[in-house]
Structure formats: structure tokens, C-alpha cells
Amino acid sequence: MAPSSECSTVTEEIVETIGNSSDVNLKSDTEKKKLKWYQFETRIVPVQFAILLVMHISLFYFLFAFPYRQHPVLVAWAFFMTYVTIMGVTAGIHRFWSHRTYKATLPVRIMLAMFFYASGQMKIRQWSRQHRIHHKYADTDGDPHNAKRGFFFSHIGWLMLEEKKEVDDCRKKISVDDVLADPVVQFFDNNYALMQTLCVAVIPTLIPWYFWGQSLTWAFISQVCIRYPIGIHITASVNSFAHAYGYRTYDRNILPTENYLISLLTIGEGWHNFHHAFPWDYRASEFSAFFFNPTTAFLNILAKLGLIYDLRFASEEHIKKFINEKGDGTAYNDKYRAIDKSW
Ligand SMILES: [Zn+2]
Numbered sequence: 001m002a003p004s005s006e007c008s009t010v011t012e013e014i015v016e017t018i019g020n021s022s023d024v025n026l027k028s029d030t031e032k033k034k035l036k037w038y039q040f041e042t043r044i045v046p047v048q049f050a051i052l053l054v055m056h057i058s059l060f061y062f063l064f065a066f067p068y069r070q071h072p073v074l075v076a077w078a079f080f081m082t083y084v085t086i087m088g089v090t091a092g093i094h095r096f097w098s099h100r101t102y103k104a105t106l107p108v109r110i111m112l113a114m115f116f117y118a119s120g121q122m123k124i125r126q127w128s129r130q131h132r133i134h135h136k137y138a139d140t141d142g143d144p145h146n147a148k149r150g151f152f153f154s155h156i157g158w159l160m161l162e163e164k165k166e167v168d169d170c171r172k173k174i175s176v177d178d179v180l181a182d183p184v185v186q187f188f189d190n191n192y193a194l195m196q197t198l199c200v201a202v203i204p205t206l207i208p209w210y211f212w213g214q215s216l217t218w219a220f221i222s223q224v225c226i227r228y229p230i231g232i233h234i235t236a237s238v239n240s241f242a243h244a245y246g247y248r249t250y251d252r253n254i255l256p257t258e259n260y261l262i263s264l265l266t267i268g269e270g271w272h273n274f275h276h277a278f279p280w281d282y283r284a285s286e287f288s289a290f291f292f293n294p295t296t297a298f299l300n301i302l303a304k305l306g307l308i309y310d311l312r313f314a315s316e317e318h319i320k321k322f323i324n325e326k327g328d329g330t331a332y333n334d335k336y337r338a339i340d341k342s343w
């Protein structure tokens with residue numbers, strides 16, 4: 001299913017708001033320091049380290065201890081909830097609030113906020129700001145999860161270390177006023193602890209207990225101790241794997257890559273070289289619903305129902321121009337484009 005062509009225009013003002021990795025003055029001096037994977041440039045924050053440690057000890061313990069055979073319903077429910085929350089990240093916090101790639105009606109914004117909050121990550125305003133900094137200063141010292149500081153740092157290390165001064169300097173230059181103006185964001189973020197507890201733990205635990213008579217304890221463990229940290233790693237895989245392994249089809253001068261496996265895992269966010277080249281494109285990929293991109297298929301359905309509108313995307317000429325000028329020579333075959341258009 002191809003989006004309508006009148007939505008493809010992108011103004012300079014929008015590009016400025018959502019950032020683009022091309023206008024960067026900062027560099028990363030990490031490479032020169034030759035640190036080992038366990039050596040860090042900044043101090044470990046004890047509280048954040050302890051939270052992550054406890055979370056992972058409990059994850060590994062319950063991955064082995066969980067009685068999978070006795071509770072197939074809870075396993076299926078945890079898998080389903082993992083992808084509900086990932087959809088909240090991909091369609092919601094990422095493509096909607098952080099990049100403004102489309103406009104959404106109130107019911108969709110409430111749904112996406114609930115899905116995102118169930119992933120147990122930051123406030124909407126924090127995540128959007130971090131992500132806008134990431135794009136504007138990608139893989140420099142201003143990037144909160146600068147992939148040049150190593151795989152572990154970009155995956156999860158950045159969540160337990162003190163920030164570099166450069167990140168904070170860059171944060172001051174990034175506006176999220178448009179995000180703060182959304183009453184849905186205000187409601188969820190102003191009631192962060194309550195909404196987080198309800199969406200991560202209470203609602204996903206009570207549903208299988210109430211409707212399918214499942215054990216309350218194992219429902220809680222499957223959601224909070226297993227599903228929640230796995231969702232964090234799925235989200236983090238874009239910052240680590242998709243900034244390290246894969247093709248650089250659209251821009252060979254940046255770290256982000258086209259990574260099939262990460263796209264499969266993250267329902268469409270692994271086409272990350274494209275996404276950094278065209279951050280305002282709602283598809284986050286050259287292709288629409290085709291090629292491991294269920295998030296785009298979901299957005300296309302919402303658009304057909306009139307629940308979201310003004311979807312932005314890059315024109316084929318614009319994309320091909322990029323490929324010819326900056327790509328690494330791995331452009332997709334036109335056959336794929338034809339298949340994609342027929343959907
Ligand atoms: Zn990135």
C-alpha cells in the first residue's frame with residue numbers, strides 16, 4: 001500500500017525540528033582513547049547500575065525457573081504484550097512524538113501513550129528529547145548513546161553511566177515544546193509513576209488472571225521480570241546492532257545501517273541507515289509494509305481508517321538521488337520496489 005503523493009513534501013522547518021545527522025560540528029574523540037569494553041569514559045551511577053543489575057539477575061533466574069509448560073497462555077500473552085509495547089515505541093514515541101512523521105487523532109495518541117508506557121521506559125518528553133539529540137548529533141560526543149563509544153555503551157551502558165557534558169550542552173539546544181503541548185503527554189508524564197505502574201505491571205497482570213483464570217504470581221513474573229527487560233533490549237538493539245552491522249545503502253558516511261534481523265526483531269526499525277537519512281519519513285524504511293515493517297502496515301491501516309493523517313515520506317527521486325550520491329552501492333533491486341508498490 002503506497003501512501004498518497006501529496007504528503008511527501010517536507011519543509012525546511014520540519015527538518016530543522018526533527019534534526020538531521022548532516023549538520024553536526026561535534027566529533028567523537030572516543031576512538032582515540034582505545035578503551036577496553038569494561039572501561040568507561042564517565043563514572044558509573046550506582047543507583048542506575050543497581051537497578052539494571054537486579055533487573056537482569058531476575059530476568060535470567062526466571063527465564064530458567066518459569067514453568068512454561070504449565071502456563072502456555074501466559075507465554076503467549078507475554079509475547080503479545082512485548083509487541084504491543086514495541087509498537088508503542090516504534091509507531092508512538094519514535095515515529096510520532098520524536099519525529100512527527102504523521103498527525104494523529106486523540107484516541108490514537110491515548111492508545112500509543114498506553115502502549116509506550118507499558119514498555120516501562122522514560123517519560124514521553126525525555127525519550128523524544130534524547131532521540132532528537134541522537135539524530136541531530138548522531139555518533140558524536142553529543143549523542144547520548146554514541147555508538148563510537150562501543151557496542152555495550154550504545155546498547156545499554158549509556159543508561160548506567162554519567163552523561164558527558166557535551167550531551168547536556170546539546171540537550172539545551174533541542175526543543176520538545178511541540179511534545180509538551182500535547183495534553184496526552186502532559187497527563188501521562190505528569191502522572192509518571194502511577195501510569196508506569198498501571199501500564200507495565202497492573203493491567204498486563206490482571207488481564208490474564210481475570211479473563212483466563214491464570215495465576216496472579218506467574219502473570220506478574222512473566223510481565224514484569226521477563227517481558228519488560230526483554231522489551232528494553234529489543235528497543236536498545238537499534239542503537240547498538242543497527243549502528244554497527246549492515247549495509248549503508250543511503251549514506252555510507254554515517255554509522256547507522258540497514259539490518260534485516262533488527263528489522264524483524266523491532267517490527268521495522270532496523271532500516272536505520274534510511275531512517276537517519278530521512279528521519280521525517282513515517283515508514284522509517286524505503287519500503288512501506290513490505291520487508292519486516294509491520295509498524296508501517298499498522299500505520300497504513302490507521303491512515304485508511306482516518307485515525308492518522310498527513311503522513312510524510314520521501315519521494316522515490318529524492319531517495320534515488322541520495323543512493324547515487326552517498327550510498328555504499330548496495331541499492332535495492334527495482335523488483336522489490338514494484339512488489340512494494342503493489343501492496
Ligand atoms: Zn540511530
Ligand SMILES: [Zn+2]
Pocket residue numbers: 094098099131135275279
Ligand atoms: Zn529516529
